[in-house]
Amino acid sequence: MNSSNTKAKAKPGRRIENLIWEFKNNKQAIFSLVYISVILLISIFVVFSPNDPNAIDVTGKLKPPSSLHWFGTDDMGRDYFMRVLYGGRVSLLVGILAMFTSIFIGVGAGMASGYFGGIIDTVLMRFVDVLSSIPWIIMVMVISMVFKKGLISLILVIGVLGWMEIARLIRSEVLSVKERDYIKYAVFIGVNPWRIMFTHILPAVFPTVITASTASIASAIMVESALSFLGKGVSAPMSSWGSLLQSSQKFLQKAPYMAIIPGVFIILTVFSFNKLGEVVRVFAEPRVISGEEDV
Amino acid sequence: MLRYIVKRILQAVPLMLLITIICFALINLAPYDAIDALTTPDMTQVEIDAIRQEYGLNDPVPVQYIRWLKNICRGEFGYSLLSHTKIKYDLMVRIPATIKLILPSYLTAYTLAIILGLIAGSCRNRWQDKLIDGMCSVGLAVPTFWFAMIMMYILGYKLKLLPFIGMHTIGKENSFTDYIRHFIMPYTVLVISFLPDLTRYVRALAISQLKEDYVLVQRAFGASKYEILFKHVARNVLLPLVTKLGMALPMLVTGAVITESIFSWPGIGQYFLKSVDALDYPIVMDILVLSGSLVIIGNLLSDILYCIVDPRIKEPG
Numbered sequence: 179m180n181s182s183n184t185k186a187k188a189k190p191g192r193r194i195e196n197l198i199w200e201f202k203n204n205k206q207a208i209f210s211l212v213y214i215s216v217i218l219l220i221s222i223f224v225v226f227s228p229n230d231p232n233a234i235d236v237t238g239k240l241k242p243p244s245s246l247h248w249f250g251t252d253d254m255g256r257d258y259f260m261r262v263l264y265g266g267r268v269s270l271l272v273g274i275l276a277m278f279t280s281i282f283i284g285v286g287a288g289m290a291s292g293y294f295g296g297i298i299d300t301v302l303m304r305f306v307d308v309l310s311s312i313p314w315i316i317m318v319m320v321i322s323m324v325f326k327k328g329l330i331s332l333i334l335v336i337g338v339l340g341w342m343e344i345a346r347l348i349r350s351e352v353l354s355v356k357e358r359d360y361i362k363y364a365v366f367i368g369v370n371p372w373r374i375m376f377t378h379i380l381p382a383v384f385p386t387v388i389t390a391s392t393a394s395i396a397s398a399i400m401v402e403s404a405l406s407f408l409g410k411g412v413s414a415p416m417s418s419w420g421s422l423l424q425s426s427q428k429f430l431q432k433a434p435y436m437a438i439i440p441g442v443f444i445i446l447t448v449f450s451f452n453k454l455g456e457v458v459r460v461f462a463e464p465r466v467i468s469g470e471e472d473v
Numbered sequence: 474m475l476r477y478i479v480k481r482i483l484q485a486v487p488l489m490l491l492i493t494i495i496c497f498a499l500i501n502l503a504p505y506d507a508i509d510a511l512t513t514p515d516m517t518q519v520e521i522d523a524i525r526q527e528y529g530l531n532d533p534v535p536v537q538y539i540r541w542l543k544n545i546c547r548g549e550f551g552y553s554l555l556s557h558t559k560i561k562y563d564l565m566v567r568i569p570a571t572i573k574l575i576l577p578s579y580l581t582a583y584t585l586a587i588i589l590g591l592i593a594g595s596c597r598n599r600w601q602d603k604l605i606d607g608m609c610s611v612g613l614a615v616p617t618f619w620f621a622m623i624m625m626y627i628l629g630y631k632l633k634l635l636p637f638i639g640m641h642t643i644g645k646e647n648s649f650t651d652y653i654r655h656f657i658m659p660y661t662v663l664v665i666s667f668l669p670d671l672t673r674y675v676r677a678l679a680i681s682q683l684k685e686d687y688v689l690v691q692r693a694f695g696a697s698k699y700e701i702l703f704k705h706v707a708r709n710v711l712l713p714l715v716t717k718l719g720m721a722l723p724m725l726v727t728g729a730v731i732t733e734s735i736f737s738w739p740g741i742g743q744y745f746l747k748s749v750d751a752l753d754y755p756i757v758m759d760i761l762v763l764s765g766s767l768v769i770i771g772n773l774l775s776d777i778l779y780c781i782v783d784p785r786i787k788e789p790g
Contacts, residue, residue, distance in 0.1 A: 430625060437619070
């Protein structure tokens, strides 16, 4: 978590300064930042590569990694390196869009619940309780039965599944922000509640939103890979890391690299997003300067 | 305290009802007709209509809901669409199989997490802590199914040490060693998947406890580090951990869906996935209600346990 806080002094300072200091002193954080930047850039620009991930080569099936095919080839002789890169595109896309969905619903519900209170708060929070009481895997499977398969519904399913925790976080944050003097004054002089929410409360809870969203991408990528692995996620010809793992199952004995490589990518990506989320907490909660985390 | 417990139980009832309502609404949303469970393809339309009438499928949805709820409460879980067998009997075989897998794994992970978490928390920022915490960070990012596949490859295919399909070898259903051989891999996978989260929780608790005044006092009186850790800190760390135990209750049913499906363990998770693939709605809905209720009962239990273990807390949460 905090690998470098031996030298940490609880120094007061501005948020950005803390963040930069944290990045400078935390090797894992730098690694995560670099890894995520690289993988994002590759995912965006891989389409310009001349190599086709779907080019079939019947003579070169299930070849282990070599200088020609860095990650080997799959059961249809397709270059696995390109397939993994293209798979990353889908995994990251689903992760990021699902995160936006969760954040959108979660922040909306959390703000409404915290700001208006009363009956709205009770109803929304009970609803959150019920939804979060059903184990996610059961929930996802049931929803996937009702909706038809596709990238959009996959994103929605994962997004709709992940907003409850965010709503709770934002709600408690709004409850404390609401008590500050500038908000009370705004209410007192009769500013429109929507205006208060968007111009005064939203900026105040924004750091929390940032922290929640990094963690949310990590969990969305995990959920997507599990779903694709169970055959409920993206379907052929599209592939994600999870679905690559699913199809590698059949060739586990002959071509173990087909299972190992996408898994390593998932681990690195999820690890990095989690790590970034932890580091960004310094920005969101200035009290939590490295090492002074609260429980 | 009794009043608190009664109050909590009363709060749990509407939640349970809400879960069943959501489940039932989903059944009705889904493109499925309950009549399919009862008919065979060679029946005429008149016969089908008669059955529909008999089972009350023409009644308004709320009436059907109440009837369904009554059945669930009486333990009548309905029939499978595919095999037309009673779901109750399937569940009675499947649930024990899952419990046999989950219970030992969770308890192992729980014990290990307490030990590792205490070590990490007490050696804050030293190599022990960095090692344990680093392993947890990586562990949280490892997909269960990936780890399972790697184990299958190494122990199953490469070294040919262990079987990796099912619970028993056919013909050796009563052999205990055979069962253990099948059990080792899914068990390890589950322990590893439960461990990081629990360890981090214990570590965070230990760190906050070590900041308390009583630790300082003990140290001032010359108590050794291990004495403080295991006599005093451990006790206070165990308190909130009791609540984790209650919340783990639903895992007894749904904690190993992915692991079971990879190792073809004949538990409830695999049953659930098969039913989802076959669009066998009644089974899916039963498992949904079952797991939802277990979560609520688990939370209830953990609140009550907490209240019993730590009488200072009258109204947690």
